Amino acid sequence: MTELASTEAPAASVVAETDDSTARLHRTLFIAIAALLVVAPFVAYPVFVMKVLCFALFALAFNLLLGYGGLLSFGHAAYFGMASYVSAYTAKHWGLTPELAILAGTAIAGLLGALFGSLAIRRQGIYFAMITLALAQMVFFFSLQTPRFTGGEDGIQAVPRGKLFGLVSLADDRALYWLVAAIFMGGLLLIYRIIHSPFGEVCKAIRDNEPRAISLGYRANQYKLAVFVLSATLAGLAGATKAIVFQLASLTDVHWSMSGEVVLMTLVGGLGTVFGPIAGALVIVAMQNYLATLGAWVTVVQGVIFVLCVLLFREGIVGVIAKAIKKPL
Amino acid sequence: MSIAAEDIILSTSGLTKEFGGFTAVNGVDLNVRRGSIHALIGPNGAGKTTCFNLLTKFLPPTKGLIVYNGRDITREKPAEIARLGLVRSFQISAVFPQLSVLKNVRIALQRKRGDSFDFWRSEEVLSGLDGEAMRLVEAVGLGSFAKLPAVELSYGRKRALEIATTLALDPEMMLLDEPMAGMGREDVERIEALIRKVSENRTILMVEHNLSVVASLSDRITVLARGQILAEGDYATVSKDPRVIEAYIGSGGGHAH
Ligand SMILES: Nc1ncnc2c1ncn2[C@@H]1O[C@H](COP(=O)(O)OP(=O)(O)O)[C@@H](O)[C@H]1O
Ligand SMILES: [Mg+2]
Numbered sequence: 001m002t003e004l005a006s007t008e009a010p011a012a013s014v015v016a017e018t019d020d021s022t023a024r025l026h027r028t029l030f031i032a033i034a035a036l037l038v039v040a041p042f043v044a045y046p047v048f049v050m051k052v053l054c055f056a057l058f059a060l061a062f063n064l065l066l067g068y069g070g071l072l073s074f075g076h077a078a079y080f081g082m083a084s085y086v087s088a089y090t091a092k093h094w095g096l097t098p099e100l101a102i103l104a105g106t107a108i109a110g111l112l113g114a115l116f117g118s119l120a121i122r123r124q125g126i127y128f129a130m131i132t133l134a135l136a137q138m139v140f141f142f143s144l145q146t147p148r149f150t151g152g153e154d155g156i157q158a159v160p161r162g163k164l165f166g167l168v169s170l171a172d173d174r175a176l177y178w179l180v181a182a183i184f185m186g187g188l189l190l191i192y193r194i195i196h197s198p199f200g201e202v203c204k205a206i207r208d209n210e211p212r213a214i215s216l217g218y219r220a221n222q223y224k225l226a227v228f229v230l231s232a233t234l235a236g237l238a239g240a241t242k243a244i245v246f247q248l249a250s251l252t253d254v255h256w257s258m259s260g261e262v263v264l265m266t267l268v269g270g271l272g273t274v275f276g277p278i279a280g281a282l283v284i285v286a287m288q289n290y291l292a293t294l295g296a297w298v299t300v301v302q303g304v305i306f307v308l309c310v311l312l313f314r315e316g317i318v319g320v321i322a323k324a325i326k327k328p329l
Numbered sequence: 330m331s332i333a334a335e336d337i338i339l340s341t342s343g344l345t346k347e348f349g350g351f352t353a354v355n356g357v358d359l360n361v362r363r364g365s366i367h368a369l370i371g372p373n374g375a376g377k378t379t380c381f382n383l384l385t386k387f388l389p390p391t392k393g394l395i396v397y398n399g400r401d402i403t404r405e406k407p408a409e410i411a412r413l414g415l416v417r418s419f420q421i422s423a424v425f426p427q428l429s430v431l432k433n434v435r436i437a438l439q440r441k442r443g444d445s446f447d448f449w450r451s452e453e454v455l456s457g458l459d460g461e462a463m464r465l466v467e468a469v470g471l472g473s474f475a476k477l478p479a480v481e482l483s484y485g486r487k488r489a490l491e492i493a494t495t496l497a498l499d500p501e502m503m504l505l506d507e508p509m510a511g512m513g514r515e516d517v518e519r520i521e522a523l524i525r526k527v528s529e530n531r532t533i534l535m536v537e538h539n540l541s542v543v544a545s546l547s548d549r550i551t552v553l554a555r556g557q558i559l560a561e562g563d564y565a566t567v568s569k570d571p572r573v574i575e576a577y578i579g580s581g582g583g584h585a586h
Contacts, residue, residue, distance in 0.1 A: 204428060
């Protein structure tokens with residue numbers, strides 16, 4: 001240690017350098033993603049890409065909570081699905097313009113997140129996960145029992161896409177696509193900012209070692225609740241947007257399997273990596289689309305992929321790449 | 330107690346902790362003088378770590394009172410204790426494994442900002458703390474590891490990092506639980522010198538098994554055995570106490586040098 005002491009002076013600049021090069025790499029990736037978003041609707045079906053983007057945003061929101069807050073929620077379908085219902089309902093029955101319907105859905109998800117989060121954060125680990133699951137099941141049964149609001153088994157169908165700001169018709173897939181792409185990019189940038197904010201630093205510290213963070217004077221529960229609400233809100237943004245894209249909100253959106261799917265996407269893509277959930281959502285949604293002919297077997301194939309992922313590369317797709325290039329992604 | 334009340338920064342009376350039927354800490358009356366280095370020693374299982382957990386509110390006491398700076402803190406929450414200037418380290422080395430060494434320290438410096446709920450701001454607002462964080466990292470001899478994730482440090486270096494993190498809060502009183510466990514001789518000397526240096530304007534209560542360190546650093550020693558205070562005084566007094574010698578030998582206490 002003593003002979004190394006002489007190298008102490010340059011160490012500070014080495015820190016700055018690596019952080020800088022990582023930031024540069026991330027900036028390049030953001031530009032690449034933006035470019036991909038621009039060309040995507042011309043080379044793939046816009047509806048397919050929009051589906052990927054909605055689920056990618058959902059997975060990004062989930063990863064914010066698990067990967068950076070260290071909190072495993074088994075009930076994220078509640079926020080995604082409830083926002084989907086509210087967005088569909090207000091667009092169809094109240095005649096809200098799409099941006100307002102999406103906003104309404106997102107806001108409700110945030111409120112629901114504040115309520116459920118404040119109950120769940122009182123417990124740790126698996127108990128926390130179980131409480132989030134139980135609360136999400138309550139939302140599912142509520143949705144099942146209130147067909148006047150949710151449309152019951154049928155869901156809310158034929159949701160009008162309406163006119164953005166009451167001006168631009170979104171009936172055309174291409175037109176809607178730009179809105180969805182903008183929402184996705186906005187969500188991604190916001191999450192990136194949260195992760196790299198003073199708040200994000202504290203969240204990561206609590207994730208790493210909660211008692212130590214508390215012993216430094218951080219009121220851990222307040223940070224956990226805040227990150228929970230942010231995650232639920234962004235999951236709601238994804239669900240509310242999805243309802244407008246597919247013109248449909250249904251029980252599938254609030255079902256526990258939806259909570260499971262977002263866990264799957266995040267793990268396949270790379271837990272605790274910034275870009276992993278996007279890759280995970282792409283893989284899972286593509287698989288569901290191309291393997292749709294297999295019917296119920298899709299679930300089995302998904303299960304096998306999940307098990308292989310966990311056995312072969314636990315860090316997920318992006319996690320493995322990050323390890324190879326020795327840079328956080 | 331004959332010591333004037335204003336000299337005492339931390340005191341407990343009748344502090345007791347029971348786990349089920351087992352009493353880990355039993356009626357401890359502890360008085361720590363302001364500005365002193367006070368050592369808490371005793372064989373393994375004596376209740377030292379439990380005492381620390383009680384003092385910093387990580388465990389609720391079964392009975393007893395804790396007064397810090399004239400204020401009853403028996404029922405405070407642990408994060409609030411830290412905000413009052415009473416900061417602990419942990420026996421099991423407590424670092425933030427995925428954060429870099431520098432960020433481990435910076436996260437403590439960040440407390441100066443108050444709460445950090447600003448999720449919309451770039452972490453670049455924290456870069457002003459990097460210089461101070463680096464100075465602390467260097468002070469514990471970790472300068473060349475600053476950018477390494479803490480998980481990659483050896484055990485002894487994690488302990489050093491923990492001390493740097495604790496110091497970053499500039500606490501009025503520090504509780505160190507076996508700060509030198511697992512360190513090589515060179516590092517023990519470095520940390521010993523550091524503790525002596527930082528003790529100039531603060532109070533330190535520490536648990537330490539390295540008795541030569543205890544002898545040279547501490548102003549006062551409390552010996553704990555089976556949850557009770559066995560003896561108290563300076564090193565010369567305590568080390569001659571037959572009950573202390575027996576407690577250490579009786580527990581196979583190979584730590585005595
Ligand atoms: N959470 C707990 N539950 C039950 N027993 C405990 C707990 N924590 C400590 N103990 C017991 O209390 C006694 C004192 O432990 P501790 O304070 O860690 O001792 P020391 O730090 O002096 O070695 C030990 O017998 C230990 O097993
Ligand atoms: Mg101990």
